[in-house]
Amino acid sequence: MCKTDETTEIYYSCLLCQSFAPSHVCVVSPERTGLCGSYNWMDCKASNEINPTGPNQPVPKGETIDARLGQWKGVNDFVFKASRGKVDHYNFYSIINDPMTTCGCMECIAAILPICNGIMTVNRDFMGMTPCGMKFTTLAGTIGGGITTPGFVGHSKYNVAQRKFLIAEGGIKRLVAVRFNERAKELGIPDLMDRIADETIGTTEEEILPFLTEKNHPAITMDPLM
Amino acid sequence: MALTGIEIFKHLPKTNCGKCGVPTCLAFAMSLAAGKAELASCPSVSDEAKAKLEEASAPPIRPISIVTGDKPLKIGGETVLFRHEKRLENPPGIAILISDTMAETEVSRRLQNFKKFRYERVGMDLRPELVAIKYASGKPEAFAALAGKVKAETDGGIILICEDMAAMAGAVAACAERKPILYGVTGANFDALTGLAKEKGLPVVAKGASLDELGGLTDRLTKLGIKDIILDSGARSLKQTYTDQVSIRRAPLLNKVRSLGFPTIVFPGEMTDNPLKEALIAATFMAKYAGIIVLSDFSGETLFPLLVARMNLFTDPQRPLATGEGIYEIGGPNENSPVIITCNFSLTYFIVSGEIENTRMPAYLLIKDTEGLSVMTAWAAGKFSADSIAPFIKKCGIADKVKHRKLIIPGYLASESGGLEEELPDWEILIGPREAAHLTSYLKNTWKS
Ligand code: SF4
Numbered sequence: 001m002c003k004t005d006e007t008t009e010i011y012y013s014c015l016l017c018q019s020f021a022p023s024h025v026c027v028v029s030p031e032r033t034g035l036c037g038s039y040n041w042m043d044c045k046a047s048n049e050i051n052p053t054g055p056n057q058p059v060p061k062g063e064t065i066d067a068r069l070g071q072w073k074g075v076n077d078f079v080f081k082a083s084r085g086k087v088d089h090y091n092f093y094s095i096i097n098d099p100m101t102t103c104g105c106m107e108c109i110a111a112i113l114p115i116c117n118g119i120m121t122v123n124r125d126f127m128g129m130t131p132c133g134m135k136f137t138t139l140a141g142t143i144g145g146g147i148t149t150p151g152f153v154g155h156s157k158y159n160v161a162q163r164k165f166l167i168a169e170g171g172i173k174r175l176v177a178v179r180f181n182e183r184a185k186e187l188g189i190p191d192l193m194d195r196i197a198d199e200t201i202g203t204t205e206e207e208i209l210p211f212l213t214e215k216n217h218p219a220i221t222m223d224p225l226m
Numbered sequence: 227m228a229l230t231g232i233e234i235f236k237h238l239p240k241t242n243c244g245k246c247g248v249p250t251c252l253a254f255a256m257s258l259a260a261g262k263a264e265l266a267s268c269p270s271v272s273d274e275a276k277a278k279l280e281e282a283s284a285p286p287i288r289p290i291s292i293v294t295g296d297k298p299l300k301i302g303g304e305t306v307l308f309r310h311e312k313r314l315e316n317p318p319g320i321a322i323l324i325s326d327t328m329a330e331t332e333v334s335r336r337l338q339n340f341k342k343f344r345y346e347r348v349g350m351d352l353r354p355e356l357v358a359i360k361y362a363s364g365k366p367e368a369f370a371a372l373a374g375k376v377k378a379e380t381d382g383g384i385i386l387i388c389e390d391m392a393a394m395a396g397a398v399a400a401c402a403e404r405k406p407i408l409y410g411v412t413g414a415n416f417d418a419l420t421g422l423a424k425e426k427g428l429p430v431v432a433k434g435a436s437l438d439e440l441g442g443l444t445d446r447l448t449k450l451g452i453k454d455i456i457l458d459s460g461a462r463s464l465k466q467t468y469t470d471q472v473s474i475r476r477a478p479l480l481n482k483v484r485s486l487g488f489p490t491i492v493f494p495g496e497m498t499d500n501p502l503k504e505a506l507i508a509a510t511f512m513a514k515y516a517g518i519i520v521l522s523d524f525s526g527e528t529l530f531p532l533l534v535a536r537m538n539l540f541t542d543p544q545r546p547l548a549t550g551e552g553i554y555e556i557g558g559p560n561e562n563s564p565v566i567i568t569c570n571f572s573l574t575y576f577i578v579s580g581e582i583e584n585t586r587m588p589a590y591l592l593i594k595d596t597e598g599l600s601v602m603t604a605w606a607a608g609k610f611s612a613d614s615i616a617p618f619i620k621k622c623g624i625a626d627k628v629k630h631r632k633l634i635i636p637g638y639l640a641s642e643s644g645g646l647e648e649e650l651p652d653w654e655i656l657i658g659p660r661e662a663a664h665l666t667s668y669l670k671n672t673w674k675s
């Protein structure tokens with residue numbers, strides 16, 4: 001088991017969401033599930049074998065352009081074609097540098113919190129205000145529709161626990177505010193979880209910053225995000 | 227788009243003071259990047275940052291707010307060529323034309339129609355917003371009197387169509403609080419009309435014979451500090467107007483041509499004498515980029531479809547249409563009337579309420595907020611299950627309106643009935659039909675309070 005992105009040459013596309021976000025292309029790798037949470041690499045592979053001309057096509061990743069950010073030539077070429085020239089590249093593992101496009105059905109949206117030097121994420125069931133100043137619906141309206149929005153990215157819940165989640169910025173060590181309570185506990189990093197704020201701590205950056213400082217959250221002392 | 231939200235954010239004060247109307251600088255930066263806000267809304271940007279951001283953050287097509295007696299009419303502010311790319315932002319205003327040579331009765335008829343043709347659909351108010359007044363009599367007093375009459379008798383925004391500067395000044399004085407739109411600035415009357423516009427702070431229509439001429443005019447206007455500009459390319463054939471509309475939309479969006487980044491005005495009535503063709507032309511420009519559409523007259527059978535077309539085009543394709551949560555009384559129900567619940571997807575609401583009307587049995591229809599999702603979708607997403615329906619039933623106040631305790635749920639929610647009986651012990655849960663079409667026979671055969 002345990003396929004990793006490095007040892008896998010063929011990723012899979014998912015174009016299902018193009019029906020409403022025409023320039024959106026998900027490329028699903030073993031360590032980054034589709035942002036809706038419904039498609040992992042294995043699902044896409046199976047779907048392709050059942051329906052070779054369907055929405056899940058093999059994408060040979062090709063030459064590595066940037067290993068840290070997660071950018072490959074083969075993927076870029078595919079995305080350029082599949083988005084009909086709208087998107088010419090994106091990075092798998094970064095939120096700051098041209099992250100993957102976001103369609104509309106993401107389970108969660110991650111956003112940078114510049115004052116905390118960290119990243120928050122909110123899932124679609126949380127209706128309230130979040131520290132970045134936008135509710136899930138506002139965030140979705142701003143970043144959705146098949147565009148790349150530096151500083152924001154849609155992702156699946158499961159993706160948070162995957163090894164490559166936003167690894168270019170330091171991975172989950174950057175997470176300063178999480179809005180999915182039970183899910184968070186499943187992540188298996190009890191100590192880090194205690195240092196991450198949720199909506200009971202605060203819904204603005206100012207409210208959660210003292211908490212993060214007190215708990216000595218790793219993001220506070222990490223390299224500046226921007 | 228020149229700068230991303232993050233790049234803009236770097237130049238903002240980062241205080242999250244909230245004075246710009248959204249809670250954080252980041253949220254504000256995102257609106258700026260999307261062309262939905264103006265930098266001026268943040269009182270604390272440094273001058274240095276302002277200079278850097280102004281150019282980059284100004285919306286490609288300037289949003290303009292036109293004063294009416296009701297809420298202001300917003301036009302422009304568009305960010306895409308096609309609805310499916312994001313959404314179309316501001317529906318074009320619809321104007322009726324009157325002139326100061328029309329007989330008094332004709333003017334009254336038109337103003338009556340302006341007031342009369344209003345419709346409510348999906349909780350939205352569909353109505354025309356503007357009255358265009360044309361100077362043709364050669365008598366400035368008549369023009370001014372008409373402007374005064376429109377202001378007094380309607381809540382419409384006003385467009386003054388007039389070449390004569392003295393007559394224009396008189397009419398402006400007669401309806402000054404309504405901030406009329408001045409039609410229109412050309413190379414010939416530039417100084418006189420801009421003087422008036424500047425003095426009173428009025429929006430103007432720039433009218434050129436070609437797009438180049440138009441761009442030249444708007445450059446001169448912006449240099450004078452007049453920014454509320456509406457464009458008329460001068461074309462009066464369907465084909466040429468269409469071409470111009472598309473060019474005027476593409477230039478600022480795709481090629482950053484600021485001088486054409488303004489909403490437009492079109493006159494379908496000057497392209498044909500046939501009222502039906504006029505309506506078709508108006509529909510064309512509703513989809514293709516008009517900011518204001520001036521119609522030569524209103525009739526219900528052409529205005530209503532135009533208003534509905536406009537509503538459909540300008541809804542957000544990424545967000546399902548939703549009806550407000552609450553109790554809807556259909557046919558004057560009483561304490562023995564059936565109580566039926568469904569989701570707040572607009573289409574569901576219309577179909578279910580229509581079917582209830584067909585039964586001619588008065589009923590209470592409860593609409594639960596399911597974020598615009600249909601019954602099955604909402605149920606699958608956990609937004610229409612016993613634990614969310616029960617609190618709604620308790621707080622919505624339906625228990626005070628009926629004596630019985632019977633709740634009819636959609637047939638597709640049958641699996642929730644057990645849960646509901648547990649959460650709502652006072653209530654008997656009745657499983658209704660799966661399809662709205664079967665409501666009539668269901669109610670007729672089974673309902674007993
Ligand atoms: S979000 Fe899910 S369904 Fe949509 S394109 Fe990506 S993997 Fe496919």
Ligand code: SF4
Pocket residue numbers: 238239240241242243244245246247248249250251252254267268269270271
């Ligand atoms: S008004 Fe300016 S400083 Fe205040 S939150 Fe908005 S952008 Fe930030």
